[in-house]
Amino acid sequence: MFFRGCAFQRLPSLMASKSKRIHHCFAAEVAGTVAQSTPKRATTMTTESSMADAFSKYADYLNALNEKRERIVKASRDITINSKKVIFQVHRVSKYNREEVLEKAEKDLAAVTDQYMARLVKELQGSDFWKLRRAYSPGVQEYVEAATFYRFCRTGTLLHLDEINATLLPLSDPSLAPLQINVLDYLLGLADLTGELMRLAIGRISDGEVEYAQNICKFVRDIYRELTLVVPSMDDSDDMKAKMDTMLQSVTKIENACFSVHVRGSEYMPLLGSNDPNSILLGVTDIEP
Amino acid sequence: MKLAFRNAYFSLSSRSLNPNPNLPLLPFLLRRVSDSVAPPSLRRLVMETPCSASMAVGESESHAPLSSPPLEKQFEGFCVQLDESGVLRERIRAVVMEIESTTRLMHAGLLLVHQARPSPEVLERPKAQIGVLKELYNRLAEILRECPAQYYRYHGDWRGETQTVVSLLAFMHWLETGNLLLHTEAQEKLGLNNLDFGLDVEDYLIGICFMSSELPRFVVNQVTAGDYDCPRKVLKFMTELHAAFRMLNLRNDFLRKKFDGMKYDLRRVEEVYYDVKIRGLTANDDSTGDTTNQEQPQGLV
Numbered sequence: 241m242f243f244r245g246c247a248f249q250r251l252p253s254l255m256a257s258k259s260k261r262i263h264h265c266f267a268a269e270v271a272g273t274v275a276q277s278t279p280k281r282a283t284t285m286t287t288e289s290s291m292a293d294a295f296s297k298y299a300d301y302l303n304a305l306n307e308k309r310e311r312i313v314k315a316s317r318d319i320t321i322n323s324k325k326v327i328f329q330v331h332r333v334s335k336y337n338r339e340e341v342l343e344k345a346e347k348d349l350a351a352v353t354d355q356y357m358a359r360l361v362k363e364l365q366g367s368d369f370w371k372l373r374r375a376y377s378p379g380v381q382e383y384v385e386a387a388t389f390y391r392f393c394r395t396g397t398l399l400h401l402d403e404i405n406a407t408l409l410p411l412s413d414p415s416l417a418p419l420q421i422n423v424l425d426y427l428l429g430l431a432d433l434t435g436e437l438m439r440l441a442i443g444r445i446s447d448g449e450v451e452y453a454q455n456i457c458k459f460v461r462d463i464y465r466e467l468t469l470v471v472p473s474m475d476d477s478d479d480m481k482a483k484m485d486t487m488l489q490s491v492t493k494i495e496n497a498c499f500s501v502h503v504r505g506s507e508y509m510p511l512l513g514s515n516d517p518n519s520i521l522l523g524v525t526d527i528e529p
Numbered sequence: 530m531k532l533a534f535r536n537a538y539f540s541l542s543s544r545s546l547n548p549n550p551n552l553p554l555l556p557f558l559l560r561r562v563s564d565s566v567a568p569p570s571l572r573r574l575v576m577e578t579p580c581s582a583s584m585a586v587g588e589s590e591s592h593a594p595l596s597s598p599p600l601e602k603q604f605e606g607f608c609v610q611l612d613e614s615g616v617l618r619e620r621i622r623a624v625v626m627e628i629e630s631t632t633r634l635m636h637a638g639l640l641l642v643h644q645a646r647p648s649p650e651v652l653e654r655p656k657a658q659i660g661v662l663k664e665l666y667n668r669l670a671e672i673l674r675e676c677p678a679q680y681y682r683y684h685g686d687w688r689g690e691t692q693t694v695v696s697l698l699a700f701m702h703w704l705e706t707g708n709l710l711l712h713t714e715a716q717e718k719l720g721l722n723n724l725d726f727g728l729d730v731e732d733y734l735i736g737i738c739f740m741s742s743e744l745p746r747f748v749v750n751q752v753t754a755g756d757y758d759c760p761r762k763v764l765k766f767m768t769e770l771h772a773a774f775r776m777l778n779l780r781n782d783f784l785r786k787k788f789d790g791m792k793y794d795l796r797r798v799e800e801v802y803y804d805v806k807i808r809g810l811t812a813n814d815d816s817t818g819d820t821t822n823q824e825q826p827q828g829l830v
Contacts, residue, residue: 291709291769291773292772292773292776294709294711294712294773295773298712298734298777299776299778301730302777302779303778306778306780366678367678367681369678370679370681370682370684371680371684373681397599398599398600398603400599400603401607417678423607423610423611427607462600463600466600466601466604469608470604470607470608470611473608473611473612473614473615475611475614475618475682
């Protein structure tokens with residue numbers, strides 16, 4: 241078909257600009273084409289060719305957009321998987337192996353940042369940050385979860401958004417807008433963090449580190465409280481609201497576990513981790529919830 | 530270690546940092562301290578980890594020698610940020626409501642074309658609304674200039690209306706010229722540009738799909754009103770449009786659904802064209818013995 245051939249000849253020049261801000265270059269190219277076509281004779285020949293030309297440009301635009309979206313989704317998935325690995329690694333912490341576990345976790349987290357977040361940085365430019373947010377948000381949330389989880393186990397404090405974003409700055413070319421995690425993804429990741437902290441708290445109680453669990457309890461309570469003030473103002477706060485319900489459940493689970501230990505503390509506290517060969521509970525580790 | 534903690538405990542409580550001494554806090558402080566790595570950092574940690582749950586924030590900020598709780602501060606910052614964007618969103622929604630009422634006027638005006646053979650006057654009033662729309666979109670652009678690069682954050686708020694606007698503009702353009710309104714032309718009509726506040730390509734394409742669903746109804750009413758050439762023109766246009774759309778590689782989203790609907794519109798128009806043609810109502814160049822209406826444009830079927 242004549243018109244299709246015409247359109248394909250124009251493609252090479254369009255390819256070069258694909259990697260840049262597609263959305264912004266788009267109108268300039270389309271405008272250029274329209275100017276090139278024969279002026280103001282309302283014959284259908286002009287209509288057909290300009291319609292086909294215009295649509296071939298729209299096709300290029302959509303293809304580039306969808307391909308970019310695919311790449312971002314893949315990067316996001318990789319970030320998710322590897323962040324989860326960091327979280328599992330941190331979960332292995334106990335009284336005896338704390339340093340080594342956390343060191344390895346730190347290295348793994350740095351790898352996620354340098355390898356996988358870097359890919360996101362490469363792909364996302366300008367209007368992409370918000371336009372394609374749904375494609376990368378899950379990965380970023382998981383990353384925030386992993387980073388804040390590691391930080392809590394390391395220092396007992398909350399990793400702030402500016403701090404995470406500071407670590408991401410070096411990944412970007414200084415001439416381009418850097419990838420900065422936005423407030424919404426940070427808060428969503430924080431909500432997931434509380435779930436992991438709940439697991440950690442239960443695990444620590446099983447290992448006899450009751451104080452640690454109580455610290456976690458306090459920390460999670462603080463986060464929950466702060467979030468209740470902020471969540472209603474979030475854009476599309478529906479998924480966050482669901483997470484708040486889950487978070488309250490996590491907090492409750494930790495509180496109940498701490499309560500159980502507290503109430504029965506005198507019954508088994510001194511015997512936990514006991515090396516006393518006379519202890520009848522030597523070697524027994526499980527605790528009733 | 531225990532001795533050190535007890536000393537720390539007493540020194541903290543004696544300094545009464547917190548006007549609202551919240552005793553359960555202090556043991557927490559101590560336990561946090563117990564997690565710290567090295568004793569030299571102990572004192573620094575104790576100094577820096579404040580009574581985070583201090584509810585009398587205002588007071589503690591002015592009395593306490595420590596900085597205000599970092600946990601709260603960050604979230605206060607978030608609150609401010611999110612409230613600002615909420616306010617912005619309200620303003621955007623207000624403008625979009627005005628756009629909506631303008632498009633309703635335009636649509637009502639355009640519905641007149643179904644009633645009789647359209648005269649240019651019918652399009653006058655809808656056309657006058659375009660100026661209003663231009664001004665409203667300009668206001669949107671102004672609002673967004675306050676937060677650059679966040680077009681797509683709020684895009685959902687004007688997406689639907691914009692699609693309707695494009696469909697109305699495209700329909701009017703077709704009624705006037707018989708041609709498809711292109712993306713760049715649509716942008717121009719609304720006074721938008723890609724660098725500042727642009728017309729999203731997908732919104733444009735969906736708008737065109739909406740327009741195409743108006744055409745079957747239009748052609749039916751035109752034939753009823755006596756315009757027997759209309760089906761030929763509409764069919765030609767829709768066939769081209771459908772063919773152009775087929776060049777797009779669409780994924781399974783809303784646009785795809787709308788495009789899928791287009792083939793039913795096309796089929797309806799084909800049926801009308803067929804009905805008119807077999808009854809010899811159209812004046813065709815190749816129709817035998819029919820010499821009425823020779824003023825049709827040449828060779829464009």
